[in-house]
Amino acid sequence: MQNFDFYNPTRICFGEGQISKLNDLVPQNAKVLILLGGNSARANGTLSEVITALGEREYVEFNGIEPNPTFETLMDAVAEVKAHKIDFLLAVGGGSVIDGTKFVAAAAKYEGDAWDIMTSFGAKVESAMPFGSVLTLPATGSEMNSGSVVTKKSIKAKLPFMSPHVFPQFSVLDPVKTYTLPERQIANGVVDAFVHTTEQYLTYPVDAAIQDRFAEGILLTLIEQGPKALEKPMDYDVRANLMWAATSALNGTIGAGVPQDWATHMIGHELTALHDIDHARTLAIVLPSLLRHTKVAKKEKLLQYAERVWGINSGNDDERIDAAIDKTQDFFEELGIKTRLRDYQLNDTHIDALVEQLNTHGMVALGEHQNIDLVKSREILVGAL
Amino acid sequence: MQNFDFYNPTRICFGEGQISKLNDLVPQNAKVLILLGGNSARANGTLSEVITALGEREYVEFNGIEPNPTFETLMDAVAEVKAHKIDFLLAVGGGSVIDGTKFVAAAAKYEGDAWDIMTSFGAKVESAMPFGSVLTLPATGSEMNSGSVVTKKSIKAKLPFMSPHVFPQFSVLDPVKTYTLPERQIANGVVDAFVHTTEQYLTYPVDAAIQDRFAEGILLTLIEQGPKALEKPMDYDVRANLMWAATSALNGTIGAGVPQDWATHMIGHELTALHDIDHARTLAIVLPSLLRHTKVAKKEKLLQYAERVWGINSGNDDERIDAAIDKTQDFFEELGIKTRLRDYQLNDTHIDALVEQLNTHGMVALGEHQNIDLVKSREILVGAL
Numbered sequence: 001m002q003n004f005d006f007y008n009p010t011r012i013c014f015g016e017g018q019i020s021k022l023n024d025l026v027p028q029n030a031k032v033l034i035l036l037g038g039n040s041a042r043a044n045g046t047l048s049e050v051i052t053a054l055g056e057r058e059y060v061e062f063n064g065i066e067p068n069p070t071f072e073t074l075m076d077a078v079a080e081v082k083a084h085k086i087d088f089l090l091a092v093g094g095g096s097v098i099d100g101t102k103f104v105a106a107a108a109k110y111e112g113d114a115w116d117i118m119t120s121f122g123a124k125v126e127s128a129m130p131f132g133s134v135l136t137l138p139a140t141g142s143e144m145n146s147g148s149v150v151t152k153k154s155i156k157a158k159l160p161f162m163s164p165h166v167f168p169q170f171s172v173l174d175p176v177k178t179y180t181l182p183e184r185q186i187a188n189g190v191v192d193a194f195v196h197t198t199e200q201y202l203t204y205p206v207d208a209a210i211q212d213r214f215a216e217g218i219l220l221t222l223i224e225q226g227p228k229a230l231e232k233p234m235d236y237d238v239r240a241n242l243m244w245a246a247t248s249a250l251n252g253t254i255g256a257g258v259p260q261d262w263a264t265h266m267i268g269h270e271l272t273a274l275h276d277i278d279h280a281r282t283l284a285i286v287l288p289s290l291l292r293h294t295k296v297a298k299k300e301k302l303l304q305y306a307e308r309v310w311g312i313n314s315g316n317d318d319e320r321i322d323a324a325i326d327k328t329q330d331f332f333e334e335l336g337i338k339t340r341l342r343d344y345q346l347n348d349t350h351i352d353a354l355v356e357q358l359n360t361h362g363m364v365a366l367g368e369h370q371n372i373d374l375v376k377s378r379e380i381l382v383g384a385l
Numbered sequence: 386m387q388n389f390d391f392y393n394p395t396r397i398c399f400g401e402g403q404i405s406k407l408n409d410l411v412p413q414n415a416k417v418l419i420l421l422g423g424n425s426a427r428a429n430g431t432l433s434e435v436i437t438a439l440g441e442r443e444y445v446e447f448n449g450i451e452p453n454p455t456f457e458t459l460m461d462a463v464a465e466v467k468a469h470k471i472d473f474l475l476a477v478g479g480g481s482v483i484d485g486t487k488f489v490a491a492a493a494k495y496e497g498d499a500w501d502i503m504t505s506f507g508a509k510v511e512s513a514m515p516f517g518s519v520l521t522l523p524a525t526g527s528e529m530n531s532g533s534v535v536t537k538k539s540i541k542a543k544l545p546f547m548s549p550h551v552f553p554q555f556s557v558l559d560p561v562k563t564y565t566l567p568e569r570q571i572a573n574g575v576v577d578a579f580v581h582t583t584e585q586y587l588t589y590p591v592d593a594a595i596q597d598r599f600a601e602g603i604l605l606t607l608i609e610q611g612p613k614a615l616e617k618p619m620d621y622d623v624r625a626n627l628m629w630a631a632t633s634a635l636n637g638t639i640g641a642g643v644p645q646d647w648a649t650h651m652i653g654h655e656l657t658a659l660h661d662i663d664h665a666r667t668l669a670i671v672l673p674s675l676l677r678h679t680k681v682a683k684k685e686k687l688l689q690y691a692e693r694v695w696g697i698n699s700g701n702d703d704e705r706i707d708a709a710i711d712k713t714q715d716f717f718e719e720l721g722i723k724t725r726l727r728d729y730q731l732n733d734t735h736i737d738a739l740v741e742q743l744n745t746h747g748m749v750a751l752g753e754h755q756n757i758d759l760v761k762s763r764e765i766l767v768g769a770l
Contacts (some may be wrong), residue, residue, distance in 0.1 A: 001625040003400025008393070014642060015388025207622035209606040210629050225594060237592035240386040244595050244642070253638065257399060257629070316411025 001208045004257040005363040010144045011170040014244065016236070018172050022053035022090075025132055025170045030088035032059040033081055035101045037067070038088040041136060044180045050092055050134055052295030060084050065093065068272055068279065071115060081108045081129070089131035091168075094185075095140025095192075095298040098133045100127055105129040132170040134169065136177045136351040138243035139189030141196060141250025143171035151273060157275040157361060160265075160382045173247065175239035183230055186242075187335040188280035190226035193262055194219065194331075195248035195283040198305075200382070201257040202291065203368040205215035205300045205318040212304070219309045221245045226335055263366035264290050264336065267377055277344055284337045285344070288329040289383035293376065295321050297369060341385050351381050386593040389642040395529045399629065401621070403557050404431070405615070407475075410517055410555045416472035417444040418466055420486045422452070422478040423465065428520060429565045430732040435477055435519055445469050450478065452665065454485030456500060456537040459492065466493045466514070476553075479570075480525025480577075484516045487533040487551040492512040503535055507546035509533035521562045523628035524574030524665065526581060526635025528556035532600040536658060545622035560624035565700055568615055571627075572720040573665035575611035575706040575731035577602065579716075580649055582670040583690075587676065588644040588753040590685045600639045604694045606630045611720055648751035649675050649746060652762055657743040662729055669722045670729070678761065682705050682754060724770050729757040736766050740743035 019373060032054060034047070051059065062077045080086070081104065084326040091101035091121045109113035116124050135143045142148065146167045151158040180188070201215035222245055228238045237290050248254070267290075268282030277285075295302060295378050299321065306312040306324035315323065338344065355378050358364065366372035372380070398406050410753040411417060417439060419432070436444065447462045448623045465471070466489065476486035492499035501509050520528045527533065531552045536543040563571070586600035607630055613623045633639070652675075655666030662670075680687055684706065691697040691709035700708065714724050723729065740763050743749065750759035757765070 001400070001622060001629070002556060003403065004397075006397040006399065012389075012391040012641075014391065015386070018388065046532050068650065108467050205625065208629075209610060209626040210602060213602025215608060216631075217595060217602055221594040221598060240642075241594040244386070244593075248595050248599075256397075257625075 001257040002206055002259070004254045006252055007164065008144065008167065010168050010254050012144060012173060013170060013242075014173045016174055016176050018174050019049045019134060019170065022050060022134070023055055025055065025172075026054060026088055026090065030057055031079070031084065031086050032057055032088045032090050033084070033086040034059055034061050035065055035077060035089060035091045035096045035097055035104065036061060036063045036140050037065050040180070041092045043365070044177070045246050046134065046136060046177050047092060055266070056320060060086065065097045065100040066152045067096050067328050068158060069096045071103075071118070074150065075114065076339070077104045078107045078114065082304065086199065087129070089129055091131065091133040092136065092341055094135070094137030095142040098135070098142040098168070099148040099150065101133065102128075102142070103150050103161075105114055105131050105166055106163060115152065118152070118159045118161055120161075121159070122163040124280060125161070125163035125165050128163070128165040128168055132172070133168045134172045135243070137181060137185055137189060138178060138239075138246040139185075139192040141193070141247055143168060143173065144247050144251040149269070156273045156274070156357070158269040159361065173243050174323070175243050177245065178239045178295070179234050182280075182314075183267055183336065186229050186233070187226075187337050188278055189246060190229065190335055191244065191247040191280040191284050191337050194222050194279075195287055196249040197222075197254065197378050198287065199262055199264060200255040200258060200260050202298050202301050202305060203261050204298065205304075206258055208258045211254050211256060211258050214248075217307045218245050218249050218254065223309070241261045257382075259368040260369040262323055263372045263377075266363045266366050267354075267380060270354045274349070274353060275344065275346065281337055281344070284332040284339045285341060285384050286380065287324055288339055289380045291325045291328070293383055294367065295325070341381070348382065348385060351378060354381055386642040387591055387644070391637055391641045392549065393529065393552065393637050395553050396556060396615050397529060397632070398510050398555060399558045399624075400689050401559055401561050403559050404434045404519060406441055406557065407435060407519070410557075411439060411442065411473055411475065411671065413442075415442055416469065416471050417442055417473045417475050418462070418469070418471040419444055419446050420450055420474060420478070420482055420489065421446060421448045421464060422450050422482045425565070426477050431519065431521060432477060435475070438452075438732055445471065445726070446504030450482045450485040452481050453534075453536045453543060454481045454488070456488075456535055457539070459485050459535065461486050462489045463499065465491045466631045472514070475515065476518040479520070480527040483520070483527040483553070484525070484535065486516050486518065488514075488526070488535050490516050490551055491548060500522040500537065503537070503544045503546055505546075506544070507548040510546070510548035510550050513548070513550040515554055517557070520552045520628070522566060522570055522574060523563060523624075523631040524577040526632055528553060528558065528576070529632050529636040540743070541658045543658040544746065558628050560621055560628050563628065563755070564619050568721065571614050571618075571664075572611075572664055572722055574631055575607055575627065575720055576665040576717055576722050579607050580633040580665075580672055581634040582607075583638065583672065584647055584649060584665045585640040585643060585645050587683050587686050587690060588646050589683065590689075591643055593643045596639050596641060596643050597635075598613070601693045602638065603630050603634050608694070608697070610718060611716075615720065631652045644753040646751075646753040648757045648762075651748045651751050652743065652765060655739045659738060659742060660729065660731065660735070666722055666729070669717040669724045670726060670769050671765065673710055674765045676710045676713070678765050678768055679752065680710070684690055688693065725768070733767065733770060736763060739766055752754065
């Protein structure tokens with residue numbers, strides 16, 4: 001096991017009816033900015049439930065945080081914070097709204113050009129406003145971590161930042177709030193959580209027994225619950241398991257003390273930035289090709305994955321690994337998520353621009369061995385055609 | 386899944402050499418009380434490593450916290466805190482030292498008779514001194530939770546308390562510090578962590594998929610690593626896995642949103658209070674008998690346990706359950722932990738006094754269904770003769 005620091009102070013209030021706890025969670029005299037995405041929280045009643053729970057507190061709404069939250073929009077929110085002397089932020093939505101709120105929390109306290117936060121990957125963040133979240137879409141894990149991804153439209157750049165100052169103080173997770181989500185978003189969420197898990201698990205062995213077992217537990221749960229979540233949208237326990245699986249996949253638990261490989265995310269970000277493909281779909285495109293490309297380096301963990309997650313015990317090493325990767329890709333397809341670039345009307349003429357973007361963003365040494373350079377990223381993209 | 390609140394702000398610094406981080410973790414101007422158990426931290430060099438890491442900070446040592454920390458000793462430590470105007474506590478030891486430090490942290494701030502803390506099970510704790518820990522014995526999980534158990538010698542009472550005010554600010558976990566532990570303590574630690582896990586897992590199903598998988602992952606890890614830890618005391622990865630398994634077993638992760646059954650602990654506490662049997666050994670005595678006694682109520686989870694943890698797939702329901710309980714008991718015995726009261730020179734003449742102690746301490750409705758009354762506790766003890 002590698003040495004690690006683990007710290008996660010976010011309070012989770014999980015279950016039906018937990019939104020009413022906001023009255024205890026938000027400081028009594030806070031002036032609150034409620035940050036929202038599209039219209040769904042308003043349409044399905046979540047927003048009015050939130051406002052009721054806030055009681056007498058003053059609040060201002062900020063609408064329109066995009067699925068890939070943009071710097072441009074978020075800076076408008078920062079202006080609202082200042083104009084209204086807001087002292088608490090409350091994200092109501094999915095990972096994009098929470099990611100965006102993290103940026104607003106940091107940017108509102110930042111002196112200078114707030115884009116520095118992104119280009120320093122968060123290193124320049126020295127403080128942030130307090131905030132909480134009400135999660136409506138299980139997927140990204142942003143509700144219980146200190147990471148965020150923000151897109152600058154003007155330069156088509158989608159970049160991550162992390163800072164210990166942007167843990168939510170609390171997150172409310174009510175599975176009932178996911179009943180009305182479109183199938184597409186549920187399927188995306190399953191794939192996002194699945195790939196978060198593999199990125200912390202499918203690297204090389206460091207004898208981290210607990211982390212491996214927990215990662216396998218999340219993958220088994222997603223394989224079991226994902227299809228059910230599509231079939232039975234109002235099954236409380238299925239939605240609860242999916243929601244908690246997605247949070248558990250990226251709250252630091254399975255990533256403590258193990259190597260990590262975020263290459264799939266980094267390559268996927270460029271697909272979203274240039275071609276506006278849903279984040280999870282970019283992961284479903286990149287991961288199978290990346291695993292095939294790196295199957296020698298990842299051999300031992302892929303064999304463990306084949307056995308413990310997919311129950312594959314027959315065939316030689318290569319056959320078992322290939323079968324596990326095929327099963328992974330089939331799982332995404334069965335959720336209705338296409339896994340090939342051609343499914344999104346992209347072909348080999350689009351690869352150069354994607355590789356160039358990786359270069360521009362410094363993504364030239366990806367993977368757990370920092371050896372996925374631009375040549376290999378190109379091969380991975382070609383493998384996904 | 387049941388509704389739950391999860392909150393755990395303890396920072397974990399895990400790995401070889403992490404004690405040097407104390408310089409960053411302890412406030413710069415703190416006056417520190419270092420709380421210690423027996424002589425082992427001094428003898429094996431851990432204490433001097435701690436003192437070196439504390440640099441210029443003033444500190445006072447408090448020695449002699451017992452394996453079952455006593456109210457009487459801990460109140461002496463509270464007096465030291467006041468006499469030396471201490472403002473930070475640092476536990477260096479195993480679960481008993483950390484449990485004791487939690488009590489000192491709360492008692493030093495408590496107005497009135499500090500035993501109130503125990504009789505209110507922590508409800509009366511309104512604040513506590515800040516503290517951290519350097520863990521030397523993987524077992525109790527106290528390094529990353531807000532629970533503690535304290536014994537009042539004068540009345541032979543061993544009681545638990547919990548309070549959100551007594552989370553350690555940080556805990557340093559260096560597996561190397563466990564190399565010199567006696568076999569007995571390692572075996573005890575494996576059993577303690579194992580039973581912590583079963584007490585949150587072997588109840589009734591509530592469709593909590595992640596919590597079940599994580600609990601099974603901890604049990605599988607303990608079964609795999611426990612015997613190795615005895616065979617190869619200086620295998621870093623084995624000790625690291627054991628240490629992280631024990632912490633993970635009781636940091637709230639597997640207990641969130643599921644029923645819990647702490648009857649084994651509560652009955653076991655009386656065995657320690659009256660007969661001074663090691664805590665873990667009392668659990669190894671009580672658990673198999675308790676599982677046999679409650680196997681109808683726990684049927685579904687016991688079948689899941691048989692299959693997923695012990696790989697038992699043949700036989701009818703009863704046979705599979707019996708086999709799983711037998712395997713559990715055999716596992717404890719193979720670690721060198723005796724599992725029968727007679728192994729500790731106790732017989733049926735000792736049962737009355739144990740039951741009377743349970744009554745005195747209000748332990749009259751134990752288990753996930755609160756239906757283990759004194760009659761059933763007696764039967765469980767008789768079953769363990």
